[in-house]
Amino acid sequence: MALRERTATDAVVQARERYVAAGVATPPLVVARAEGARLEDVDGRTYIDFAGGLGCQNAGHGLPTAVAAIHEQVDRYLHQCFMVGMYEPYVEVCRRLAELSPCRGDDQKSILLNSGAEAVENAVKIARVATGRPGVVVFDRSFHGRTLLAMTMTSKVVPYKRGFGPFAPEVYRAPAPYPYRGVSTDDAMHGLEALFKSEVDPEAVACVVLEPVQGEGGFIPMPRDFPPRLRELCDRHGILYVDDEVQSGVGRTGPLWAMEHYGVEPDLLVSGKSLGGGLPLAGVTGRSEVVDSVGPGGLGGTFGGNPVACAAAVAVLDEVVTDSFQRRARELGERIQQALESLAERIGAVGEVRGLGPMQALELVEDRATKVPAGELASATAAAARERGLVLLSCGLYGNVIRILVPLVIGDEDLQRGLELLEESLVEASSASA
Numbered sequence: 001m002a003l004r005e006r007t008a009t010d011a012v013v014q015a016r017e018r019y020v021a022a023g024v025a026t027p028p029l030v031v032a033r034a035e036g037a038r039l040e041d042v043d044g045r046t047y048i049d050f051a052g053g054l055g056c057q058n059a060g061h062g063l064p065t066a067v068a069a070i071h072e073q074v075d076r077y078l079h080q081c082f083m084v085g086m087y088e089p090y091v092e093v094c095r096r097l098a099e100l101s102p103c104r105g106d107d108q109k110s111i112l113l114n115s116g117a118e119a120v121e122n123a124v125k126i127a128r129v130a131t132g133r134p135g136v137v138v139f140d141r142s143f144h145g146r147t148l149l150a151m152t153m154t155s156k157v158v159p160y161k162r163g164f165g166p167f168a169p170e171v172y173r174a175p176a177p178y179p180y181r182g183v184s185t186d187d188a189m190h191g192l193e194a195l196f197k198s199e200v201d202p203e204a205v206a207c208v209v210l211e212p213v214q215g216e217g218g219f220i221p222m223p224r225d226f227p228p229r230l231r232e233l234c235d236r237h238g239i240l241y242v243d244d245e246v247q248s249g250v251g252r253t254g255p256l257w258a259m260e261h262y263g264v265e266p267d268l269l270v271s272g273k274s275l276g277g278g279l280p281l282a283g284v285t286g287r288s289e290v291v292d293s294v295g296p297g298g299l300g301g302t303f304g305g306n307p308v309a310c311a312a313a314v315a316v317l318d319e320v321v322t323d324s325f326q327r328r329a330r331e332l333g334e335r336i337q338q339a340l341e342s343l344a345e346r347i348g349a350v351g352e353v354r355g356l357g358p359m360q361a362l363e364l365v366e367d368r369a370t371k372v373p374a375g376e377l378a379s380a381t382a383a384a385a386r387e388r389g390l391v392l393l394s395c396g397l398y399g400n401v402i403r404i405l406v407p408l409v410i411g412d413e414d415l416q417r418g419l420e421l422l423e424e425s426l427v428e429a430s431s432a433s434a
């Protein structure tokens, strides 16, 4: 058998195995360049990107206005630490977040952080001080990050929690609606009421934290009536509603925030991922009465709201709120949904097509009647897709959901080709597993 030549990818993969912690899961893809919704690897192979750096490139790899703002900022200064010397880009991001916030109140303020997990933790800190209560209510299948409190709030044991305890106290989990698997809004509301009877006094709960579309948990959009009913329950008990839009925000579902689909005003918004246009940036936004309950020095961090990331974020937010961006996002959402529904007619392993706007997914099952999750099929599909030149991600408690996080600047031809590659990969993986 002829020996395959060692590629540039092989060299990096080998070095990665030697020097990088095994705990970071990596596919054998080594990126050399990226633009829009396309990647090129170190061996010159090109890929259509349906992953967008895990939802961080909603406005496309290398959004020109963000790249220009980054270059300009790099030439001025890189880092000050906002607690040492203030700078305008930080204030500008907070100004835009205030103007664009879905939250209750007309005097919004923000703190900027480095990651979604850090922002989630800061939202909880703020909620606890604002209410004087310790409890945090989260939901089945939620993902809020990997730091201690955020990991405690996250709901998947392997790989996120096993061996990492003890976990943070005062975190309580309630059912979340999941219509495909028989959990309705009523069931979830009853679950919350039961939690308040059996586990925690609602008067001791600072906040509930909910993703409007559960991301890592399986791309499960909350039914239309769940956020309003949760809002009403929060108001009844003086609980703050924290809207975790780290994955669903910054245009991912069409409008700037997924919560706009529901017409509900949360108390605190957590943003991240695409906010920095590819640089690490996250935020917590809410009315001043809540956010300013924490005194000076209680919030912060060395790098949070780095000036270069903030310069990029101003450009990203300016882009994502334009009519043209949002129109295109809606159009992409419709096309992706139609394509996935038509694929589901041909492939029996698709249990459900679901999503909100262009945040769409396929839940794969071994059998439509039993709905047994087909996790291996999803990972085999992603591997087959990579071989064909499509970057695809799975998600879900059982890893059996194929999710689409395509940069929302993709052209029609690439979208069409990407969807064809997805189908071919699913067919190949299904026949291999049959």
Ligand SMILES: Cc1ncc(COP(=O)(O)O)c(C=O)c1O
Binding pocket: 114, 115, 116, 117, 118, 120, 143, 144, 145, 146, 211, 215, 216, 244, 245, 246, 247, 248, 272, 273
């Ligand atoms: C909804 C949600 N919240 C929080 C996080 C954590 O963000 P980060 O990985 O930036 O810490 C994520 C990451 O996927 C997320 O999807």
